[in-house]
Amino acid sequence: MSNPPLASGPDGAGALRPLLAAVLDALDAGARARGGPLPAGGPDAVAARLRAAVGDVLPEDGDPHALTDLVHALAEGSADPAHPRCAAHLHCPPLAVATAADLAVCALNPSLDSWDQAPAASELEALVTRALTREVYAPQGDDTRTAPPADDVRNPPHPDALVTTGGTESNQLALLLARETLGPTVRLLCGGNAHHSLTRAAWLLGLPAPVVVPAPTGTLDPAALHAALTTVPGPHLVAATAGTTDAGLIDPLPAVAALCATHGARLHIDAAYGGGLLFSDRHRPKLDGLDAAHTVTLDLHKLGWQPVAAGLLAVRDPADLTALNQHADYLNADDDTEAGLPDLLGRSLRTTRRPDVLKIAVTLKTLGRHGLGTLVDQVCDHAHAFAALVRDHPGLELHAEPTISTVLFRPTGAPDTAVAAIRRRLLTDGHAVLGRARLDGRLWLKTTLLNPHTRPHDLAALLAAVA
Numbered sequence: 052m053s054n055p056p057l058a059s060g061p062d063g064a065g066a067l068r069p070l071l072a073a074v075l076d077a078l079d080a081g082a083r084a085r086g087g088p089l090p091a092g093g094p095d096a097v098a099a100r101l102r103a104a105v106g107d108v109l110p111e112d113g114d115p116h117a118l119t120d121l122v123h124a125l126a127e128g129s130a131d132p133a134h135p136r137c138a139a140h141l142h143c144p145p146l147a148v149a150t151a152a153d154l155a156v157c158a159l160n161p162s163l164d165s166w167d168q169a170p171a172a173s174e175l176e177a178l179v180t181r182a183l184t185r186e187v188y189a190p191q192g193d194d195t196r197t198a199p200p201a202d203d204v205r206n207p208p209h210p211d212a213l214v215t216t217g218g219t220e221s222n223q224l225a226l227l228l229a230r231e232t233l234g235p236t237v238r239l240l241c242g243g244n245a246h247h248s249l250t251r252a253a254w255l256l257g258l259p260a261p262v263v264v265p266a267p268t269g270t271l272d273p274a275a276l277h278a279a280l281t282t283v284p285g286p287h288l289v290a291a292t293a294g295t296t297d298a299g300l301i302d303p304l305p306a307v308a309a310l311c312a313t314h315g316a317r318l319h320i321d322a323a324y325g326g327g328l329l330f331s332d333r334h335r336p337k338l339d340g341l342d343a344a345h346t347v348t349l350d351l352h353k354l355g356w357q358p359v360a361a362g363l364l365a366v367r368d369p370a371d372l373t374a375l376n377q378h379a380d381y382l383n384a385d386d387d388t389e390a391g392l393p394d395l396l397g398r399s400l401r402t403t404r405r406p407d408v409l410k411i412a413v414t415l416k417t418l419g420r421h422g423l424g425t426l427v428d429q430v431c432d433h434a435h436a437f438a439a440l441v442r443d444h445p446g447l448e449l450h451a452e453p454t455i456s457t458v459l460f461r462p463t464g465a466p467d468t469a470v471a472a473i474r475r476r477l478l479t480d481g482h483a484v485l486g487r488a489r490l491d492g493r494l495w496l497k498t499t500l501l502n503p504h505t506r507p508h509d510l511a512a513l514l515a516a517v518a
Contacts, residue, residue, distance in 0.1 A: 058158040067158065070118065077119040081126025088134035090127060091481030097128050130484055135509030136516060138498040139486035141296065141324055141350075145358040152413035153358050156406055163404040165382040166393045172406035173393055179412045180212035180363065183349065186329045187212075187365040188342045211369040212349075213398055214408055215362035218323030221348035223252040224364045224400065225319040226288065228346060230256055231374035233286040233317060240264055240279050241290040242271035242302065246321055249290050269295065269490060271302040273310060280314040287316035293338055294324025297488035297497070298450070299457030301325055304340030311343070320344040323362070325455055327354020330423040334431060337454070345371070351411055353501070354427055354455075361407055372397060429503040430456040437498060437510045446518060450495055459488055459495040462517075467494040473517060483516040 056066035090097045104124035114120070131137055133144035161169035163176065188210045215221045226249070229237050239253045239261040253261045262283050265275045271291055280287055289311050291302040304320065311318040320341055326349040328334040329341075341347060344367065351361040366372055376397040378385075383394040396402075414423070434453035441449045441460040450459035461470050470487075474496060477483040486497035496517065 059160065063158060071154075073119050074122050077122035078126045081123040081129075082131065084123070084127040085129070085131070085481070087481045088137035088484050089130050089478060089481045091479070093479040100124070101128050133502060133504070134484075135502055135505045136483040136513050138500055138502075138513065139484040141353045141499055141501070143353055143356050143501040144504075145352075146356045146414060148417050149357050149410040149414045152410040153407075156409050161406050163395055163398065163406055164402045165395060169395075169406060172409065173395055175412055176214060176398075176406065176408040179408045179415065180214065181209070182415065183363060184210040184212045184365045187326075187347050187349070188367060209369070210365060210367050211372060212363045212365040213372070214404075215364055215399070216360040217352065217362035218246060218321065218348050218350045219248040219252075220400075221323070221350070221362050221364040222246065222248045222290075222319075222321055223255065225290075225346040225348065226252045226256055226258065227400075228366065228371045228374055229288040229317050229319065230258060232371055233288070237286045237288050237317075238262060238283055239288050239290060240276065240283065240316075242266040242292065244269055244271065244295045244297070244300065244302075245290055245292055246296055246323070249321065266302075269298055269300045271307060273303055273306040276307065277310055277314075280310060280316060285314075285316070287311075287314065288319060289316050290319045290321060291344075293320055293322035293326065293328075293341065294455055296324070297457075297490060298459055299324060299453060299455035299499070301337055301454055304338065304343070306340075308340045308343035318344045319346045319348070321348045323348045323350035324353050326350065327423075327427055328455065330354075330420050331427040331431075332424060333428055334455075342367075351414075354430070355411070355414070355423070356426065356501075356503075357407075357410055357414065361411055375400070426503045430500050430505075433500045433502075433505050433510065434458050434498075436507065437500060437514070440510060440514050444514065444518065447514075450490065456500045458498045458500070459490065460498075461493065461495050470494045470496060477516060483513060485517070 057063055058067055090100070101124055104120060132142045161172045163169045163173060166173055213224065215224065226239065235257070236259060238259050239249065241249050241261060242264050244266040250261050262279050264279050265272050276289065280289075289307060291304060291307045293301045293304065308318060310316070322338065322341060325338060326347070328338055346367070347365040349363040349365060351357045351363070352359045355361060379396065383396050388394050431453070434456040438449055438453055438458050441447050441458065446463055448461050448463045462473070471494060474485050474487055477485060486499060488495050488497045498513065
């Protein structure tokens with residue numbers, strides 16, 4: 052038997068073309084077999100169908116139909132974030148252009164742990180991170196974000212950013228940089244609305260137990276934060292949220308930033324969800340105060356329509372990143388660095404690292420700020436339209452007007468057990484994928500609308516599935 056073909060090299064394109072056609076056909080056939088946003092039958096039925104389709108994962112002799120059979124099985128058994136009734140999580144439908152770009156990364160297989168494994172990708176990462184940090188750290192009304200400075204982007208005397216796997220890694224890095232800057236006794240203060248990855252990162256890093264500040268309205272209470280900063284021994288790291296997971300709410304960032312400045316606290320803002328509002332002229336003001344943060348989490352596989360993973364951590368003072376510097380002679384020998392080869396080990400806690408930046412770069416350049424802003428505006432408009440449908444329905448209760456693109460609602464007067472049962476029934480039948488959130492002491496159904504192609508009749512159908 053001849054060796055299987057490679058994805059790159061002189062014969063790579065010829066080897067990939069027929070395989071890509073087979074994959075696309077299998078994706079289409081699997082989606083048609085699924086017939087909805089989620090496979091029907093629940094976990095046991097889905098597992099049984101997949102096991103039957105896969106058979107022996109490691110047979111003695113290879114199966115020439117494995118690619119099409121397994122892609123078909125995966126597509127048939129997947130939740131489809133592009134389906135208008137798949138609206139549970141911060142799980143976006145990826146753009147076709149970003150997905151195509153990611154294929155190039157798979158074929159070329161660079162690794163961003165040394166320049167000689169990723170010469171162009173390392174420079175592209177520097178360009179993209181510099182552009183995105185200008186979005187984060189340009190004060191409101193400052194048009195300098197539209198014109199990049201002419202100095203060398205590999206050594207900017209300006210804010211910087213690291214590419215991560217998402218919000219969890221970004222938040223952990225933010226706490227690590229705070230610990231290395233302020234010392235091992237730094238105390239995390241975060242709202243009761245904060246993402247669980249923050250308190251888990253404090254545990255992983257051996258920091259003192261976090262102080263959870265009340266968020267009675269779903270956002271961080273400035274008075275309670277002031278009291279905590281006054282009474283809890285420092286040094287302090289305050290973590291605010293711009294786009295909560297449960298309801299898409301944004302903490303009062305200017306007030307939080309002012310308190311941090313008054314008390315000498317370091318500020319981290321988790322904008323994994325809300326950071327995409329930066330692209331929208333209409334919604335960008337909701338992030339006023341973001342530029343005051345020492346570190347900011349962004350996540351473009353949410354309001355950026357990227358295939359997973361596409362996270363970033365923006366850092367106001369690039370000197371903070373020196374804490375990540377490491378030396379491995381086979382990757383960043385001193386004489387190589389002195390000779391001008393870029394040192395990439397301080398760009399991540401990971402060693403082997405794929406250039407997720409390519410799909411981001413292709414998206415930014417293809418759509419531009421205005422194109423991305425239009426998508427953001429569309430999904431926010433969809434959320435307001437859906438909220439209006441809920442408000443006008445006699446049997447449903449709306450939690451509040453949406454801040455970003457998340458809407459919470461529930462059947463009027465229903466007990467929490469009924470709300471949970473409705474959600475599970477829709478999942479089991481494969482009719483709709485809705486999330487759940489507990490706020491105000493009650494359980495709510497959650498829709499997170501991230502599909503810009505959703506139409507009014509899709510929203511009505513989603514509501515009808517519940518009602």
